[in-house]
Amino acid sequence: xxxxxxxxxxxxxxxxxxxxxxxxxxxxxxxxxxxxxxxxxxxxxxxxxxxxxxxxxxxxxxxxxxxxxxxxxxxxxxxxxxxxxxxxxxxxxxxxxxxxxxxxxxxxxxxxxxxxxxxxxxxxxxxxxxxxxxxxxxxxxxxxxxxxxxxxxxxxxxxxxxxxxxxxxxxxxxxxxxxxxxxxxxxxxxxxxxxxxxxxxxxxxxxxxxxxxxxxxxxxxxxxxxxxxxxxxxxxxxxxxxxxxxxxxxxxxxxxxxxxxxxxxxxxxxxxxxxxxxxxxxxxxxxxxxxxxxxxxxxxxxxxxxxxxxxxxxxxxxxxxxxxxxxxxxxxxxxxxxxxxxxxxxxxxxxxxxxxxxxxxxxxxxxxxxxxxxxxxxxxxxxxxxxxxxxxxxxxxxxxxxxxxxxxxxxxxxxxxxxxxxxxxxxxx
Amino acid sequence: xxxxxxxxxxxxxxxxxxxxxxxxxxxxxxxxxxxxxxxxxxxxxxxxxxxxxxxxxxxxxxxxxxxxxxxxxxxxxxxxxxxxxxxxxxxxxxxxxxxxxxxxxxxxxxxxxxxxxxxxxxxxxxxxxxxxxxxxxxxxxxxxxxxxxxxxxxxxxxxxxxxxxxxxxxxxxxxxxxxxxxxxxxxxxxxxxxxxxxxxxxxxxxxxxxxxxxxxxxxxxxxxxxxxxxxxxxxxxxxxxxxxxxxxxxxxxxxxxxxxxxxxxx
Ligand code: SF4
Ligand code: SF4
Numbered sequence: 001x002x003x004x005x006x007x008x009x010x011x012x013x014x015x016x017x018x019x020x021x022x023x024x025x026x027x028x029x030x031x032x033x034x035x036x037x038x039x040x041x042x043x044x045x046x047x048x049x050x051x052x053x054x055x056x057x058x059x060x061x062x063x064x065x066x067x068x069x070x071x072x073x074x075x076x077x078x079x080x081x082x083x084x085x086x087x088x089x090x091x092x093x094x095x096x097x098x099x100x101x102x103x104x105x106x107x108x109x110x111x112x113x114x115x116x117x118x119x120x121x122x123x124x125x126x127x128x129x130x131x132x133x134x135x136x137x138x139x140x141x142x143x144x145x146x147x148x149x150x151x152x153x154x155x156x157x158x159x160x161x162x163x164x165x166x167x168x169x170x171x172x173x174x175x176x177x178x179x180x181x182x183x184x185x186x187x188x189x190x191x192x193x194x195x196x197x198x199x200x201x202x203x204x205x206x207x208x209x210x211x212x213x214x215x216x217x218x219x220x221x222x223x224x225x226x227x228x229x230x231x232x233x234x235x236x237x238x239x240x241x242x243x244x245x246x247x248x249x250x251x252x253x254x255x256x257x258x259x260x261x262x263x264x265x266x267x268x269x270x271x272x273x274x275x276x277x278x279x280x281x282x283x284x285x286x287x288x289x290x291x292x293x294x295x296x297x298x299x300x301x302x303x304x305x306x307x308x309x310x311x312x313x314x315x316x317x318x319x320x321x322x323x324x325x326x327x328x329x330x331x332x333x334x335x336x337x338x339x340x341x342x343x344x345x346x347x348x349x350x351x352x353x354x355x356x357x358x359x360x361x362x363x364x365x366x367x368x369x370x371x372x373x374x375x376x377x378x379x380x381x382x383x384x385x386x387x388x389x390x391x392x393x394x395x396x397x398x399x400x401x402x403x404x405x406x407x408x409x410x411x412x413x414x415x416x417x418x419x420x421x422x423x424x425x426x427x428x429x
Numbered sequence: 430x431x432x433x434x435x436x437x438x439x440x441x442x443x444x445x446x447x448x449x450x451x452x453x454x455x456x457x458x459x460x461x462x463x464x465x466x467x468x469x470x471x472x473x474x475x476x477x478x479x480x481x482x483x484x485x486x487x488x489x490x491x492x493x494x495x496x497x498x499x500x501x502x503x504x505x506x507x508x509x510x511x512x513x514x515x516x517x518x519x520x521x522x523x524x525x526x527x528x529x530x531x532x533x534x535x536x537x538x539x540x541x542x543x544x545x546x547x548x549x550x551x552x553x554x555x556x557x558x559x560x561x562x563x564x565x566x567x568x569x570x571x572x573x574x575x576x577x578x579x580x581x582x583x584x585x586x587x588x589x590x591x592x593x594x595x596x597x598x599x600x601x602x603x604x605x606x607x608x609x610x611x612x613x614x615x616x617x618x619x620x621x622x623x624x625x626x627x628x629x630x631x632x633x634x635x636x637x638x639x640x641x642x643x644x645x646x647x648x649x650x651x652x653x654x655x656x657x658x659x660x661x662x663x664x665x666x667x668x669x670x671x672x673x674x675x676x677x678x679x680x681x682x683x684x685x686x687x688x689x690x691x692x693x694x695x
Contacts, residue, residue: 170631
């Protein structure tokens with residue numbers, strides 16, 4: 001008789017937010033794989049209904065503490081598109097700087113403090129620091145350099161206020177930008193250290209399988225802001241058509257309703273960006289990407305960690321490049337006229353974890369009539385479950401403890417941000 | 430002395446306050462080494478169900494599960510510290526409290542009527558349990574938090590701000606954005622401690638640190654902003670972003686709703 005075997009991770013640790021994994025096995029067959037979310041919903045789309053456009057980014061950036069600037073920029077870009085506001089070159093450079101700083105902070109936190117303990121065999125960074133104090137201190141300085149960008153460009157490390165519709169309230173001065181530049185110069189070595197660590201840590205192959213990748217097309221240069229979505233299937237869509245891509249569907253293997261593209265799960269995040277847009281990289285990041293080409297396969301989602309580490313190298317170099325471009329022309333205060341229109345706008349950015357969409361419709365006074373936000377973690381959820389299923393199948397004869405460790409490591413590799421994904425997930429458990 | 434046993438927990442929020450603690454990069458490892466950390470799900474897989482000297486709790490009570498968890502935490506800790514506006518007053522997700530039923534919010538966002546989450550109208554921790562200390566902000570200020578933790582390690586309770594952002598703004602000699610730029614600044618009714626960050630950038634205070642509890646005169650603030658030509662609806666939305674569960678502001682919303690109701694009848 002087939003006995004039912006249940007493997008449960010009651011609470012996934014070292015991730016942002018609260019989630020649970022449950023696998024039910026019958027004999028040699030997996031009956032069900034669920035990643036359930038039990039983070040409370042906050043209903044942001046309902047909160048902004050009837051609210052005037054100028055305080056919308058202030059509300060929406062609070063969806064997530066870690067990718068606050070990404071939410072901020074997606075929100076601002078959606079509003080600018082609706083009102084037909086074209087940002088200046090200076091604003092574009094400052095936004096580029098801001099989002100690159102955010103990726104550094106977020107990836108450094110994830111790689112060194114949350115993911116690396118898995119590879120080095122520690123329950124957390126605190127215990128890891130006892131053995132490797134220098135490495136952890138260097139990682140903290142890297143994270144701090146990312147935060148410095150938040151502080152100077154957006155006004156605060158979490159939920160800044162300086163980035164707004166049309167540009168920036170107070171444009172940073174030369175001295176402040178040089179301070180960031182210096183911190184970035186000093187971070188170069190640590191950034192590369194992360195790549196070494198993840199190459200050497202080796203990456204298990206228990207999730208190897210086909211993955212569909214999705215990322216924003218950043219234009220000429222590698223980056224995190226764009227208006228079109230590029231997909232590994234060769235398809236290409238304007239962000240306005242995002243609903244075709246994030247189409248929520250019930251899938252037969254889960255109780256949750258998940259994002260799928262033409263019925264298949266897909267992956268967003270660092271690995272997708274590198275594999276789809278890596279040819280647009282420059283400098284050291286380009287070299288590293290070429291060197292690690294064999295490891296960076298679309299078939300292994302755990303490689304997201306290595307991809308994140310290469311992205312940090314890119315971000316550190318790009319911050320310097322952006323600052324040099326800003327300083328070469330000098331910084332000026334800019335005033336932008338804003339005229340609300342009764343229209344819809346969709347804004348997207350690559351948040352550290354993948355494509356993020358904000359979609360608003362306004363009335364003629366600029367009040368929100370309808371809002372929708374699709375976060376990267378929500379899009380990744382179907383792919384995470386697919387990987388959990390594949391890994392469990394391959395490890396089915398192993399003891400529960402081993403399987404649990406692997407499953408938790410898989411979830412963590414996606415660097416899920418459950419707090420912000422929750423508002424999309426519909427879970428029955 | 431034995432290291433205090435602590436736990437860091439989150440209910441419904443954005444993770445930003447825990448992150449602000451982790452953002453204390455220069456002192457983080459030293460700081461953490463003063464404590465015996467028994468539970469910190471965001472950064473550690475280590476967990477021990479022991480009694481705690483101090484529990485730091487971020488996020489609002491927004492589900493029955495949050496409430497269960499909060500009660501468990503309260504039962505096992507000597508001192509409960511609410512970190513951030515969500516934990517103090519329900520935070521930004523309380524913005525529509527009293528205006529739109531929580532089940533209606535769920536219906537609008539998810540298109541479903543069945544209460545699969547066990548949702549509760551978002552409230553701060555003190556609506557349900559005794560809270561020993563509140564550290565305000567959305568997010569908390571890291572220096573203020575560090576000072577508070579240091580005081581507690583020395584056996585003292587930290588000082589708290591009892592004057593508004595407005596005072597801080599004047600001390601810093603920032604130009605008043607309310608007077609000079611006609612911006613709807615909530616500085617007069619919001620508790621200080623951020624160094625008047627927003628006015629310092631030429632922006633109005635939107636109230637992320639919450640009201641100065643006993644003293645905030647929201648009605649007077651409303652009159653000032655009305656005289657600046659802002660419409661009531663916008664002012665109320667603004668005040669409600671972070672202070673919707675605050676008595677004075679609830680009252681104002683009610684008055685305005687009644688007034689505009691009357692307006693329609695006339
Ligand atoms: S108070 Fe602000 S920073 Fe803290 S959890 Fe709530 S939304 Fe996030
Ligand atoms: S000025 Fe107001 S909104 Fe800005 S940080 Fe301070 S309390 Fe928060």
